[in-house]
Each structure stands twice: as structure tokens, then as C-alpha cells.
Amino acid sequence: MASRPRIERFTRTERLLHWTHATAFLTLLATGLILYLPALSTAISRRQLVKNVHIWVAVAWAIAIVLIIAAGNRKRLAADWREIETIDRDDRRWLRGRRAPQGRFNAGQKINALLTVAFALLFALSGFFLWLGERDHRFIFDGTGTVHDILTFLSVGLLVGHLYLAVIHPSTRYALRGMTTGEVDEAWARKHHAKWVEAEDGPPAR
Amino acid sequence: MNDRTIGRAGFLGLLGAGALGLFFARDATGLLNSAVPKSVSAIIPTSGWRIYTVGASMPNIAPAAYRLRVDGLVDSPKSFTLADLKAMPRAEQISSFHCVTGWVVSNVHWAGVRIADVLHAAGAKSNVSALRFVSAEVPYDDSLTLKQALLPDVMLAYEMDGKPLRREHGAPVRLVIPDMYGYKSVKWVNHIELGTATQPGYWEQHGYDVDAWLGRSNGL
Numbered sequence A: 001m002a003s004r005p006r007i008e009r010f011t012r013t014e015r016l017l018h019w020t021h022a023t024a025f026l027t028l029l030a031t032g033l034i035l036y037l038p039a040l041s042t043a044i045s046r047r048q049l050v051k052n053v054h055i056w057v058a059v060a061w062a063i064a065i066v067l068i069i070a071a072g073n074r075k076r077l078a079a080d081w082r083e084i085e086t087i088d089r090d091d092r093r094w095l096r097g098r099r100a101p102q103g104r105f106n107a108g109q110k111i112n113a114l115l116t117v118a119f120a121l122l123f124a125l126s127g128f129f130l131w132l133g134e135r136d137h138r139f140i141f142d143g144t145g146t147v148h149d150i151l152t153f154l155s156v157g158l159l160v161g162h163l164y165l166a167v168i169h170p171s172t173r174y175a176l177r178g179m180t181t182g183e184v185d186e187a188w189a190r191k192h193h194a195k196w197v198e199a200e201d202g203p204p205a206r
Numbered sequence B: 001m002n003d004r005t006i007g008r009a010g011f012l013g014l015l016g017a018g019a020l021g022l023f024f025a026r027d028a029t030g031l032l033n034s035a036v037p038k039s040v041s042a043i044i045p046t047s048g049w050r051i052y053t054v055g056a057s058m059p060n061i062a063p064a065a066y067r068l069r070v071d072g073l074v075d076s077p078k079s080f081t082l083a084d085l086k087a088m089p090r091a092e093q094i095s096s097f098h099c100v101t102g103w104v105v106s107n108v109h110w111a112g113v114r115i116a117d118v119l120h121a122a123g124a125k126s127n128v129s130a131l132r133f134v135s136a137e138v139p140y141d142d143s144l145t146l147k148q149a150l151l152p153d154v155m156l157a158y159e160m161d162g163k164p165l166r167r168e169h170g171a172p173v174r175l176v177i178p179d180m181y182g183y184k185s186v187k188w189v190n191h192i193e194l195g196t197a198t199q200p201g202y203w204e205q206h207g208y209d210v211d212a213w214l215g216r217s218n219g220l
Helices: A012-036 A038-044 A047-071 A074-085 A089-095 A107-135 A144-168 A175-180 A186-192 A194-201 B003-024 B026-035 B038-043 B082-087 B115-122
Strands: A006-008 A183-185 B068-072 B078-080 B091-098 B104-114 B130-135 B141-145 B155-160 B174-176 B189-195
Touching (some): A006 A186, A012 A038, A012 A047, A012 A107, A038 A047, A047 A107, A074 A107, A089 A107, A107 A144, A107 B003, A144 A175, A144 B003, A175 A183, A183 A186, A186 A194, B068 B115, B078 B082, B078 B115, B082 B155, B104 B115
Parallel strands (some): B068 B189
Antiparallel strands (some): A006 A183, B068 B078, B104 B155, B130 B141, B130 B189, B155 B174
């Protein structure tokens, strides 16, 4: 049987950025929960070690993200961001639950991406001040910890939704291949991301 | 507003709100906590206790094995068991606990002994003017002046909220000084050294104020 036609959705740069961020996020979440939840703090109790891992993984995350952006396919990333920021009429209709043709990212994916980037930057900002405030108390602010905590709750919610849609939900789980191999099923893409496929390949053959 | 600015405005708005939150977000935790059921907040605290330790491991002291050594300016060094402390006049109080990192736990019910009773039982000399509280969690310690230690709501607590103090809160005995930030309230206290001058404690060697009065220290 001939394999079904595929279409490239994510380049190596995009996939590397995604999986680097995902790995760092899960490590930071695991160590962060040990630092944050009293039951886990007590069970693990090696706070200094866990704290150091948390901080150094955060530093490694920031460096890796900057390196990938600097050395990777910047043109492609800029195009991604331009598309993600653009919430057009079709997207607004789609968000209201109506049928509307979608681009390479649907409106939900755009919002997920905007939130993920905003949360990452705010995690980094509040985390930096948590670190600095401990060393120089002029930089202790009332809400630094609260912001870091609330971001944790929100991102776990976002992660659960993201995992459900990427792995379980019947009409979107085909997208997972796009983030692992880079390619998705063309027929699926034509149905769910019509504007993108038509812009790349033209309208479907009659 | 064109299509592109909608996403960008939302993104930048979120960043701005988060950055402002560094200064104002603490008040949000109270709201969040009242919105979450008690059964959930017991496991996932939206506000409340955080467990901070500085040593390689958290002390785990069997109540029967516990000894509180009091030495320095005393007639002769003394060692108290938990039962000895419980035989001293019992003090109770409801006070709030403020961490220097911003979280607050209101209305904690403590029971324990006042410092004056411990000093009396230990035979403290009349020239004592400072106390160093040493934790079983090496290398944590902190000091108070005699005047601070004798404030009416300072105690060595062995009960919290009606139950024996839990391990993560400093069992079996911790210091409680509600008018100062939490790092002064040494957990797992097993040694009190009586002297004439306070010494910088663990966090004070890391830049925090020795007199950690709420709202009047550490830039807060």
C-alpha cells in the first residue's frame, strides 16, 4: 500500500524549540512542586539540592532557547510568531465555536502559543527576582512568589489541555506527528488547516 | 485594531499584568484561597505554609529522644526533655506567621512555654542579655536579645493548631516570635546558648536583617 501523502508542518528548528522547552518545563515543574508542596518538601527534604537543580535547569533553559533562536531558522520562527499573533476573522469565528477555515495554526493553538510564551517570560522574570531577592533584600517584592505560584497553576492547566489535544482528542491527535517527525497527513491537514494547505499546494484536485 | 494587534495586545497585556503582579499579587492569594475548597487546599496550597530547609536533610527527632540543652551564662548547663518542658506552665496564643518571602499564615494556634519559664528552670545568670537558638538542622541558628525573647507572645512551641508540632514545622520544639519574619522562628530548637550579645544567624549571614520586625526590616 502506498503511504498517504504527507506535508511538512514543523521544521527542525521549531521541533527542537518545542522539545527543549517541554523538557525544561517538566523538569522545572517536578523540582518546583517539590519545593512548593509541603508534603513533597517533607518527603524529599533535600531542599538545597532540589533548589539548585531548579535554578540551573532554568538557566540552561534560557541559554538553550536563545541559542536555538540565534542559530536556527530565524526566518521561519519570525513567520510563526507573525501568524500566531494574528487573530483574524476566521479565528474569531472559530473561537466562537463556528466552522471557519484555519491556517497552519488554529486559533486555539495560537492562544496556547501566546500564553506559553508569556508564561515562560513571566516565570523567568519572577524566578529571577525570587533568586535575587534572597541575595539582596532590596529586591524582595510582595508578590514575586505569588506570581510564580499562580503561573504554575495556570501552566499546569494549559499543559493538561495541550496533552489531551495532542495525544487523545480524535480530531487533533494527528498533529502530534507534526511535532515528532515534522510531517502530517495531507488529507487531515487539508480538512483542519485548509488555509495553510491551499496556500502551499493550491486547491484540492478535482 | 487590526487582526495582528489583537494577539499582540493580549500577549503584551498579559506580560504587563504579570510584571505588575510582582508588586501587587500577594493580595490575590487570599481571594484564591477562599475560592478553593478546603479539601483541595490541604494538598495544593493556594496560600499557607511553605516548608523551607537549609540543611542536607530535614531533622526527624523522636519525641522521647529529644533534649533541649541550655548553657552559656547559667549556674550549670542543663538538659530538658519534652516532658520537662510540658511540665512547665503551659502558654497558648493565636498569632500570624509572616514569611519574609511574602506568604502569611493567619491565626495559627500555638501552645508551648514562655522563654522566662525556661530561663528560670535553667538557672540563668542575671547578666544574660542575648539568646542564641540552635537548630538540629545544621547549620541553622538565630539570636534574640533578652528583651525580644521576653515579649509576651514569644514562645517555645510544642503544639500547633491543637496537635503536636509536625516534623516539617520543627518538631518537637520550635521558637515562635510573631512580630518578626519567620526566619527568626527557629525550627527544631535543641540548644539555647545564653550570652551577652546577639550573633548574626544563618539568614543574617546571607544579608537579612538581625532585627527582623514585620514591615520595618529587609526593605519591606
